[in-house]
Amino acid sequence: MVLVSNKTIGTTLVCTKRTMEADDSVFTEWASDLCERIEESEKQLTRAGNRVSRPKIQRVPKYMAEKPEFHRYYKPQMFSLGVFNPKTTQGEQYKEAWAAMYLKDTNLNVKDLFREICDENRMKRWLLKPMWQKLYDAPTVYADHIIVEACCVLHLLEKSESSVDPEQELKISIDKLVRVHQDLLILDNQIPFQSLRLLCQDEARLEKCLSNFLQVHGIQVETAPKLPRKKRENEEVKVAVDGDDDEDPVHLLDYLRRALLTRDQHTFYKAINHKKIKRRSLHLRKYRIGTIRELNAAGIRVRKNSHNNSVYPSFKDGMLQLPELIVDGSTAHIFFNLVAYEMCPDFRNNFEISSFLVFMSSLIDQPEDVKKLRMGGIIINELASDKEVADLFNKMDSILVPETLLFAHIRDQIHSHFESKQGRIRMLSWMGEAYNTFFRSPWTIIALLAATLGLLLTFIQTWFAIHPKAS
Structure with missing residues (x-):
């Protein structure tokens, strides 16, 4: 038999009470954190600014990219842009060469472009300002990539006009050029439209490049979407939901989509x-x-x-x-x-x-x-x-x-x-089934005719057996 003093029992009760109070404090803190988190999510979801979706370069949804029948349409053949696809030696050569050609044609100052894009506190690593970093769904993007790729794409589109000889201007064969233009359509291969705006400060020139982009892919440009006004420095960039045309497209693919949806x-x-x-x-x-x-x-x-x-x-x-x-x-x-x-x-x-x-x-x-x-x-x-x-x-x-x-x-x-x-x-359905069954190839047609002839001869033979000629 174990004897426990009243003092021991009292101490045990006090400790238990303190433990319960401590546990209750933890639960209160957890509950408070949860309420704050979900209330903040509600504010973000219901606030007026939620009319627009955040613009960023993102990947093809995984459940689509993994479908074998779709795989080839989501992988670049010649030209890797952005941050998601591995760079190709051949593509890098064209990108840098076309970027150099564009910079010479436009007399842009590369040092000024770095100042526009780079964060001054992280210049040694060529890292972007926060407003540019938000345009990508990726942890790290470098300024030199944005400059080279935007210049390259603008030069490619500018020299894709029907009156220009692309083999002479771009130093590339037609079959490779076709693949390059297909690569510009891939969602994983997009670059922010804002980079095109930065590198093409002439609005008319930019619209001409976009017009060439639509024409290359067989889309009429008479009713192509008009570009909104150029954003002021540090102004928040938004992408409108369907039906709003007062905001910049996210990228070239988004611009092409808008062109297809121009009818009211x-x-x-x-x-x-x-x-x-x-x-x-x-x-x-x-x-x-x-x-x-x-x-x-x-x-x-x-x-x-x-x-x-x-x-x-x-x-x-x-x-x-x-x-x-x-x-x-x-x-x-x-x-x-x-x-x-x-x-x-x-x-x-x-x-x-x-x-x-x-x-x-x-x-x-x-x-x-x-x-x-x-x-x-x-x-x-x-x-x-x-x-x-x-x-x-x-x-x-x-x-x-x-x-x-x-x-x-x-x-x-x-x-x-x-x-x-x-x-x-229903009659057409039956006819369609009969067509697919008996007329899908010359052999099935011959078999059908042979079977029909056989039935006809059998019928004639049976008729004369039942009704013999009078002797």
Whole structure:
């Protein structure tokens, strides 16, 4: 039996009480820290300045970059820019040579450029001022890289005008130049638009370079987005959400996206604002509308719209209007990188490009669908065959996007039209299955004819067996 004195018990109770008070103090501190942290997040999320997304150079989302069918569209072949891709010997040679040519043409003072970009307290390491560091989603960026790459890109775009001989001006063969221009489309390969502004202080010259950039990739420049006024020194740089054109683009890919979305979005959304479209699911999904052949069977006519720079389709009175689309060797690079850009977590947008591609992948299933669009002037095919175009859009069919009001509205209109034409659509489906089964190759056609002839001869033989000629 163990005896414990009252004094010992009292001491134990006091210690326990102090321990509980200490623990309570720790919990209070943790709770206070948590409340402060989440309240600060709420302020950042709901404050008025959150209308815009922070501009920075960032990577292709991992879940897209790892898809084997997309991999080749996210890796530069000739030209590594920015901070994410390893430098290539050949690319570095062109970059530095073109940068030297641009500096000679413009008489820019490199020392002054370093003063504009570098932090004076860290000059020995060529590190950037905080306002420039924020433009990259990377820990360390050096000023010499920004100067060389911006000068190089500006010289490349300036000498890419149709009236200029690029082989003579840039000292590069055409096949390599094509790959360089494709590399400028890669999301991982972008440089801040602000660096282009800094190195091209002539506004007209900069707009001409951007015009050449659009023309190289087959985009009409008549309605290209106008650049906003030049930012004052130390003025905060912001990137507007869709529909706001008073802020600089983030980079060249963002500028190209704006050029594709120049047609007034309000015109399209005005027709659906007064209607309540029920959101069917919050999951990522596809827009299953039907192929071009199914649309034709339902009496839906397809026509090219008059706004070639728009990616917005429209549907009215049984007429589906689609934008003209040039499909060439750069089309996949453009669209897959625009999709990756729209999927970046800090870029607020309505997934216009992604939704358009999902929409088109529903319309195109077989080369026959491409042929109908080509004959209607909607698709201008600069690839080897209609099958290549169909394969490209079938590859895009793996893209999943949230449901957007515009495409949901068009889908609902088309499906309503379908309901009154179900019999005709079913018949076309049967015909399509029969075509794919019996007419997919010359051998299947021969087999079908042989089987038909065999049945016919069997029928004739049976007829004469049942009804022999009178002797």
